[in-house]
Amino acid sequence: MTDLFAEVVIMGTALNKGLHYSIPSRLAGKVHPGSRVSVELGKRKAVGIVICVGDCLPELPETIKIRPIRDTIDELPAMPPDLLELCLWISKYYFYPLGQVFDLVIPFGGSEPIGPALNGPGIKFVRLIDSKACESLKSEKSKEIVRLLRLAGGTARLRDLRKLCENPDYSLKKLIKAGIIAVEESQTRPGTDYPASCKAGTASRPLSKEGQDGFSNLWALELTEDQGAAIDQTAPFMDSPCF
Known part of the structure; x- marks a missing residue:
């Protein structure tokens, strides 16, 4: 089975770039662009948004250890493709950290699941x-x-x-x-x-x-x-x- 990796932007941080994490086999098919995931950032746990998924990594220093994604938070991606694209554009156009853009767009960015009942279109x-x-x-x-x-x-x-x-x-x-x-x-x-x-x-x-x-x-x-x-x-x- 081909190894898969995800680029994740940590919510609420001033980091303007994604961090790379491996996707465990148990999460295969559950991690998509727009998914909210739980990851390790240093010695603490953090929540991030996946911005892309692929089967290869960019060139990284040998000292960097790729950690696995701990888990997905929501059953479905918290951010639909058009909203994710808009956030990327806002960050680039206004020179604003992408993690903070995500934090503004998603009203509660913690580790609790949003769930389909509280988000998405419809009354x-x-x-x-x-x-x-x-x-x-x-x-x-x-x-x-x-x-x-x-x-x-x-x-x-x-x-x-x-x-x-x-x-x-x-x-x-x-x-x-x-x-x-x-x-x-x-x-x-x-x-x-x-x-x-x-x-x-x-x-x-x-x-x-x-x-x-x-x-x-x-x-x-x-x-x-x-x-x-x-x-x-x-x-x-x-x-x-x-x-």
Whole structure:
């Protein structure tokens, strides 16, 4: 079997070049450009982005020892090809360290997996599985997420939770791992971003924080047929980044 190597840029560092690591046979087929990997950097562990994979190495001093990649962090590459290409261009055009560009693009660059449920295109909905879990939680952020989901009737848009809670992704991943919540990409009615499972004449809307113990309330608001049609037509424009 041909030996494979990966050029890895360490996230969050000022290094403007990739470091070379070997790909162990157990990771064959799992390491691709854009993959987030765990590697050794000196005496510490680090996280990097693979920028290329090949079966040969550049000429290196004999004193340099090629270490193997420790593991992949995500099941799928955290950075799609077009985004990886954009980061390379930004680094070159603005003379900015590539590792720091990656750190800006990926919102949480640690060793925890991003997972397909929290990244990628599409509209994500967070569903509460264990509604009684709040009492046993120690993290205030996790408790807040569960309370919000309760007030929302058990389901809320991931985008709304990110607006209502500051930096919730770490707590969300912990809750997913514990089986307390699930993140799903729901089917939507044409022209809307709320679930197709919503009954006709209802929509999920974020409300203000006033009177809700410091956090916002979400509920299903009963609408007339005409109001529901108006929501269907205006929701895509209201949720647009340009709105």
